Amino acid sequence: MPLLARTVTTPLAIEVRRGAVAELGSMLADRRISGGGDVAVVVGPGQGDRIAELVRPGLGNADVFHTAGGTLDAAVELGDQLRGRSYDAVIGIGGGRTIDTTKYAATRFGIPMVTVATSLANDGIASPTASLTHGGRHNSYGVHIPIAVIVDLDFVENGPDRQTQAGIGDALSNLNAVADWELAHRERGEPIDGLAVTLSRSSAEALVNHPGKITDDGFLTTLAEALIMGGLASAVHGTTRPVSGGCHEISHALDALYPDLASHGEQCGLGALFCTYLRGERERLAQLVTSMRRHGLATTPADLGLTDAQFAEAVAYAPSTRPDRYTVLEHLALSPAEIDARLEGYRDALRDLAG
Incomplete structure (x- = not known):
């Protein structure tokens, strides 16, 4: 009897905890994403520069790029900059605008992308879409999901x-x-799609029933997981x-x-x-x-x-x-x-x- 199944693309690594950013270089090496730190690090305003300096010792061959993010023009410009060298991966560090800009640029040139989220404002940290402004309007663009997703609760806690x-x-x-x-x-x-429904609904159910506050690690972890699972639900279904x-x-x-x-x-x-x-x-x-x-x-x-x-x-x-x-x-x-x-x-x- 034939075995019927489908292949689901998911990140190689998902880490939600305190101190995860400092060990980014080790994670990339362990997951065979980048053994020598030949990566592009994209930072936005806010905590991006601080995190870039924190990860630099473990990513000795990294190049750092700055982006205001949030627009299609910024994403295209970043993509053009990434063409200057061959990278194992591009790492987007920051909030939603920086992540979406990096996802689009990485997809355009076929480079694996790693999300390092400094906030938990939306499910873009792991979704197959990038929300970018073009011509005065917000548009959604299809992109590859990140190859790894890192959420360091130390930085989330320090955000608004x-x-x-x-x-x-x-x-x-x-x-x-x-x-x-x-x-x-x-x-x-x-x-x-029952699998997409299960991923989306079960993670939201865990959040709505959680007794914690936004200052609690347990609640923030559940929120991060809900946003990640929502992104994966979209990837599973394709919309x-x-x-x-x-x-x-x-x-x-x-x-x-x-x-x-x-x-x-x-x-x-x-x-x-x-x-x-x-x-x-x-x-x-x-x-x-x-x-x-x-x-x-x-x-x-x-x-x-x-x-x-x-x-x-x-x-x-x-x-x-x-x-x-x-x-x-x-x-x-x-x-x-x-x-x-x-x-x-x-x-x-x-x-x-x-x-």
Whole structure:
């Protein structure tokens, strides 16, 4: 009887702990990624330079490049710089913009890429996409997943709490993305990938049920793992469907209508709450609201500096951001008046949960 299976591409190494950065050179050698330290180290603003100096003793032949990151032009420029020498790997050190810029540049020229994350703001640390600005718009580009992912909790702890809160919102929104995917499966027969669902949902479940705070190593480790598993879920399925539903459509709409309002993760978290309410999942809504309130995330439009009318406008606009995706927003196809009424019901539900 033939054995049917599929090959899943995953990083060779994933390390989430304190002190991991100082041992980066040893890890690269042990995993046969780079025995002699012939790597390119890409750093962004913030803690990048400090980490580059920390890893330099173990990477004697490394070249260090600086990037402001976040744009397609910066990624292309970095790629051109990397062509000057043959590297075993390129190491992106920093936050989401630096990581995405490095992922794109490394993919363009076929160089293995290692993520060294200094923050936990989104699942880009291990995802097969790079979010870059081009022509004044945020676009997602397909890239290779990192060959290794390093998260040193010492550096995460020293970063702004708001970055960690954004990561919580992004990870918890996976629960909504999976629910939207299952809705599309029931209503339209859209194929669903059980492995991708398992990776996305189980890691988010571990996070939503975790009793710790953003200052606890145990909680930060669970958050890092949830973001990494979300990225791997996208890699397994080949699209962002396991981690992107109506929550992300609302976030994209907010980006278009109110640029620089809040982080992607904060917006996705709020979008996930509203979409969960729209599906009538009261128990899940209560679970998400409790978790997000505990960690200081936005649960109402006002928490993000929006009026209800502005948020309603974003909800109405949201389906046009991903016309190929079917979520609860497309399923209900609410009119502006109906959105207003659902928002009023959402406010009532939050008051009930607070009481």
